[in-house]
Amino acid sequence: xxxxxxxxxxxxxxxxxxxxxxxxxxxxxxxxxxxxxxxxxxxxxxxxxxxxxxxxxxxxxxxxxxxxxxxxxxxxxxxxxxxxxxxxxxxxxxxxxxxxxxxxxxxxxxxxxxxxxxxxxxxxxxxxxxxxxxxxxxxxxxxxxxxxxxxxxxxxxxxxxxxxxxxxxxxxxxxxxxxxxxxxxxxxxxxxxxxxxxxxxxxxxxxxxxxxxxxxxxxxxxxxxxxxxxxxxxxxxxxxxxxxxxxxxxxxxxxxxxxxxxxxxxxxxxxxxxxxxxxxxxxxxxxxxxxxxxxxxxxxxxxxxxxxxxxxxxxxxxx
Numbered sequence: 651x652x653x654x655x656x657x658x659x660x661x662x663x664x665x666x667x668x669x670x671x672x673x674x675x676x677x678x679x680x681x682x683x684x685x686x687x688x689x690x691x692x693x694x695x696x697x698x699x700x701x702x703x704x705x706x707x708x709x710x711x712x713x714x715x716x717x718x719x720x721x722x723x724x725x726x727x728x729x730x731x732x733x734x735x736x737x738x739x740x741x742x743x744x745x746x747x748x749x750x751x752x753x754x755x756x757x758x759x760x761x762x763x764x765x766x767x768x769x770x771x772x773x774x775x776x777x778x779x780x781x782x783x784x785x786x787x788x789x790x791x792x793x794x795x796x797x798x799x800x801x802x803x804x805x806x807x808x809x810x811x812x813x814x815x816x817x818x819x820x821x822x823x824x825x826x827x828x829x830x831x832x833x834x835x836x837x838x839x840x841x842x843x844x845x846x847x848x849x850x851x852x853x854x855x856x857x858x859x860x861x862x863x864x865x866x867x868x869x870x871x872x873x874x875x876x877x878x879x880x881x882x883x884x885x886x887x888x889x890x891x892x893x894x895x896x897x898x899x900x901x902x903x904x905x906x907x908x909x910x911x912x913x914x915x916x917x918x919x920x921x922x923x924x925x926x927x928x929x930x931x932x933x934x935x936x937x938x939x940x941x942x943x944x945x946x947x948x949x950x951x952x953x954x955x956x957x958x959x960x961x962x963x964x965x966x967x968x969x
Contacts, residue, residue, distance in 0.1 A: 651682065651745045651746060651927065652681075652682065652683060652745065653683045653685060653743050653745055654677060654682055654683070654685070654747065654748060654926055655684075655685045655686075655687050655694075655739060655746070655747040655748070656673050656685070656686055656702070656718070656747075656748050656749075657686075657688075657690055657691065657694070657718060657747070657748075657749050657750075658690060658716040658718050658719075658749075658751065659690035659691060659720055659721070659723075659749055659750065659751035659755035660690070660720060660751035660752050660755045660775075661720070661752070661777075661903060662714075662715050662720050663775045663777050663787070663788050663789025663793075663903060664788075664792035664793070664908070665789050665907040665908075665912060665914065666715070666716040666718075666720075666775055666788065666789070666915070667707075667710040667714075667715065667716055667717055668710070668712075668788075668907060668915035668919070669750055669788060669916070669919040670686070670702070670707060670710065670716065670717060670718060670919070671707040671710055671711050671916070671919070672915060672917075672918070672920050673748060673920075673923055674706065674707045675704060675707065676920045677923050678703070678704060680927060682923070682927075684701070684702045684703075685700065685742065685744050686700050686702040686706075686717075686718050687699060687718065688718055689718075689719045689720065689721045689723070690722070690723050690751075691721075691723040691726040691735060691755075691758065692721050692723035692725075692726075693719075694735040694738050694739060695723075695731065695734060695735055697742070699742055699744075711912055711916075712906050712907065713906070714904055714905050714906050714907065722754065722755075726758045726762075727758060729761075732761055732762045732765060732766070733765070733766060735762060736762055736765075736768050739768070740768075745769065746768070746769035746770065746771070746926045747763075747768070747769070747770045747771075748770075748771045748772075748773065748926060749770065749772055749773070750772070750773040750774070750775040750788065751774075752774070752775070752776030752780065752787070753776075753781055753950060753951040755772075756772045756774070756934060756947055756950045756951050757947075757950075757951040759772050759947065760932060760948055760950075763931065763932045763947070769929075769932075770931055770932055770947070771925045771930075771931055771933060771935065772933070772934035772935075772947055772950065773788065773918045773919070773922050773936075774787040774788065774918075774936055775915075776789060776790075777789040777790055777793035777820060777827065778790070778820060778821045778822065778823065778824050778826065779826040779827070779955070780821070780823050780824035780826070781934070781936070781950050781951075781955060782952075782953040782954065782955045783934050783938075783949060783950050783953075784936025784937055784943070784945070785936070785937055786910075786914060786937065788907075788911055788914055788915045788918065789903070789911060790911075791911045792906075792907045792908045792910075792911045793820065793827055793903065794827060794831055794834070796898075796901060796902050796905055797819050797831045797898055797902055798834055800817075800896075801866070801868070802835060804866070804896055805835065805836070805864070805866060808864035808865075808866055809864050811864070812863055812864055813893070814856060814865045814867070814892065814894070815864065815867070815893065815894050815895075815896065816867045816869060816878045816882055816893050816894070816895045816896070817837075817866065817867070817868050817869070817878065817895075817896045818870075818871055818877045818879075818896070818897040818898065818899075819868060819869070819870060819871070819898050819902065820870075820871055820898070820899070820902050820903075821870040821871060822870075822872040823872055824843065824844070824870075824872070824955065824957065825842025825872070825873075825957055826957065827870065828840055828868050828869060828870035829870075829957065829961045829965060830961070831868060832868035832965060833961065833968060835866070835868070836968070837866045837867065837969070838855065838859075838865050838866055838867065838969050839852055839855060839865070839868075840867075840969075841867065841868070841869040841870065841873045841875065841881065842869075842870045842872075842873060842957070842962075843870055843872040843873055843874065844957045844962070845962060846874065847869075847875050849885075849888065852867075852885075853885070853888070853891070855969075856885075856889075856891060857889075877897065878895040878897055879897075917942065918936070918937070921935040922935050925944060930944050932946065932947050933945060933946055933947060934946075934947055
């Protein structure tokens with residue numbers, strides 16, 4: 651093997667650039683050429699290829715976003731588009747592909763490899779941390795820190811005003827951000843997709859607080875009642891409780907990656923190149939209990955990553 655491709659897919663996540671740097675420099679040490687592919691799977695079809703070298707990855711380890719750009723290229727869901735993509739890769743002399751993203755990206759990376767006998771290696775990079783086969787995905791720790799900084803500032807205002815504040819964080823399928831940042835920032839109530847939000851109980855908790863005491867609710871965007879504004883409407887319509895809603899949104903994906911994400915991305919970039927060289931393909935590299943693990947790609951999107959029960963119990967005890 652002499653030439654491999656590298657792309658970032660789906661939404662961006664802090665640490666993707668650290669991964670790019672690690673892949674390029676590890677490959678260079680193994681005498682492999684890395685072809686960067688812009689805008690995710692779309693870049694394969696449109697042949698947006700460029701050689702990446704050490705100079706291209708200088709000073710990007712702490713840079714947010716991705717120098718390769720990214721996209722959620724929906725046509726890749728069609729088999730004939732995946733066939734065209736693999737043909738383009740082979741035409742360019744690219745003998746294997748490393749791609750990073752969330753469950754959607756890993757699914758179609760797997761199908762490209764399986765359907766056309768093409769070597770692929772995946773890396774989980776999504777702030778929601780909802781990829782099976784790794785303790786943490788690239789970008790998750792940075793998103794937690796960003797959300798915590800915002801909630802700490804909101805809490806100062808809430809303390810001064812004594813109001814109910816509802817803060818919506820990202821996590822359409824998993825409550826990792828909500829439960830951990832809620833515990834870490836001392837939220838009084840945390841609503842996540844994995845549990846049923848008991849509205850009467852929430853009303854009781856709010857009503858029994860001191861009248862001038864703030865009440866902070868952190869809600870994951872995938873909660874069954876909806877997002878922050880949906881919950882605020884329920885509280886107003888059902889109990890005449892006023893609240894202030896803050897949706898943190900895309901700010902959680904931006905900014906410099908945390909040191910933890912930089913190290914994680916660097917380890918996984920190195921491991922991805924090693925997996926490609928060793929023939930450990932159609933797999934995802936991740937970190938479990940501190941060690942590198944290889945998980946078959948189908949498991950990364952077919953199996954649900956389970957939120958630990960102790961976090962739910964802890965959030966109730968500490969509220």
